[in-house]
Amino acid sequence: MTLWTTVLLASGLAFTLKFLGYVVPHQVLDGVIVSRVTAMLPVALLSALVAVQTFTATGGALTVDARAAGLAVAVTALLLRAPFLVVVILAAATTASLRALGWG
Amino acid sequence: MNTNTVHAPRLADQRRKEVLRQCLSVGIATGAYGISFGALSVAAGLNIWQTIALSALLFSGASQFAVVGVVAAGGAGAAAVATSSLLGMRNGLYGLQMSRLLKVRGLRRVPAAQLTIDESTAVAIGQPEQAAQQLGFWGTGIAVYVLWNLSTILGAVVGDALGDPKRYGLDAAAPAAFCALLWPRLKSGDTRAVAAVAAVIALVVAPHASAGIPVLVAALAAIVAGLLPSGGPRVPYDLDEPSTAPEEKPPI
Numbered sequence: 001m002t003l004w005t006t007v008l009l010a011s012g013l014a015f016t017l018k019f020l021g022y023v024v025p026h027q028v029l030d031g032v033i034v035s036r037v038t039a040m041l042p043v044a045l046l047s048a049l050v051a052v053q054t055f056t057a058t059g060g061a062l063t064v065d066a067r068a069a070g071l072a073v074a075v076t077a078l079l080l081r082a083p084f085l086v087v088v089i090l091a092a093a094t095t096a097s098l099r100a101l102g103w104g
Numbered sequence: 105m106n107t108n109t110v111h112a113p114r115l116a117d118q119r120r121k122e123v124l125r126q127c128l129s130v131g132i133a134t135g136a137y138g139i140s141f142g143a144l145s146v147a148a149g150l151n152i153w154q155t156i157a158l159s160a161l162l163f164s165g166a167s168q169f170a171v172v173g174v175v176a177a178g179g180a181g182a183a184a185v186a187t188s189s190l191l192g193m194r195n196g197l198y199g200l201q202m203s204r205l206l207k208v209r210g211l212r213r214v215p216a217a218q219l220t221i222d223e224s225t226a227v228a229i230g231q232p233e234q235a236a237q238q239l240g241f242w243g244t245g246i247a248v249y250v251l252w253n254l255s256t257i258l259g260a261v262v263g264d265a266l267g268d269p270k271r272y273g274l275d276a277a278a279p280a281a282f283c284a285l286l287w288p289r290l291k292s293g294d295t296r297a298v299a300a301v302a303a304v305i306a307l308v309v310a311p312h313a314s315a316g317i318p319v320l321v322a323a324l325a326a327i328v329a330g331l332l333p334s335g336g337p338r339v340p341y342d343l344d345e346p347s348t349a350p351e352e353k354p355p356i
Contacts, residue, residue: 021198
């Protein structure tokens with residue numbers, strides 16, 4: 001799959017999913033189970049993405065490096081109710097600084 | 105449900121301003137992290153036009169970050185599309201809610217669907233009266249769309265000029281961004297448990313599968329959790345009917 005195919009396919013499916021909400025009869029997707037699965041999916045996916053992108057090296061081997069410190073700082077910032085952009089910048093800055101010092 | 109189809113009463117100027125101010129502040133706050141998306145996307149190897157296409161066409165932050173995340177890790181295109189689409193399923197559920205509040209028909213459903221994301225839905229359902237819900241949806245949707253796309257371009261151009269993303273810790277910026285997107289969803293014990301299980305599953309699978317697959321396997325945790333009876337409070341998406349019922353007029 002070329003990058004353009006990936007981009008356009010993901011975009012087409014994203015729109016289809018949004019549009020379905022406006023055309024599907026309400027009772028079809030209104031069940032409690034569907035609601036719960038749909039609510040839990042982003043939680044599981046986002047959490048898995050955080051874990052994989054922080055703690056795996058290329059090829060999937062588990063590793064702890066400067067990214068872990070960046071994530072720890074991000075979590076601390078979130079606990080202190082920092083805004084999104086601050087969280088992201090602090091994480092990047094922490095990781096970059098540690099690398100500049102020769103760690104991770 | 106409320107089947108009243110008459111037009112919602114007009115908002116007072118004061119209320120209108122209040123809602124629009126909310127729309128704009130959400131638009132600015134959300135738009136700002138389009139910069140990090142743009143920068144991460146070009147760092148992942150997408151070109152500027154592909155990056156712009158994702159923001160203009162896909163227009164759903166978590167899905168966009170997922171696509172570039174899987175691509176950056178060297179994952180297959182199919183895994184990127186699947187992860188993005190699983191994340192996008194919630195927008196369909198938002199659409200169900202919004203179609204009741206907006207009462208859009210015909211072609212207007214196309215822009216309404218495209219603007220159906222976390223932020224526009226959240227601002228809309230946060231309003232007590234129907235006219236404000238509609239204004240909140242369109243106002244936030246348009247503000248986020250415009251600012252998100254502008255800041256994506258800025259991030260892509262600046263990111264492209266930066267060079268090696270690791271020097272700037274950009275590979276830590278992506279998980280931090282996901283973490284910030286995840287954070288507000290961790291309010292109930294149910295969701296915290298699902299998040300923890302999903303993270304562990306993903307890490308256990310990671311050394312044995314190609315990029316993108318561990319995250320999809322972890323999604324199974326959500327499906328299993330969704331099928332189990334809930335012990336906690338109701339999920340936030342299962343909203344009560346909006347409180348838009350017109351005031352009961354006393355019989356004459």
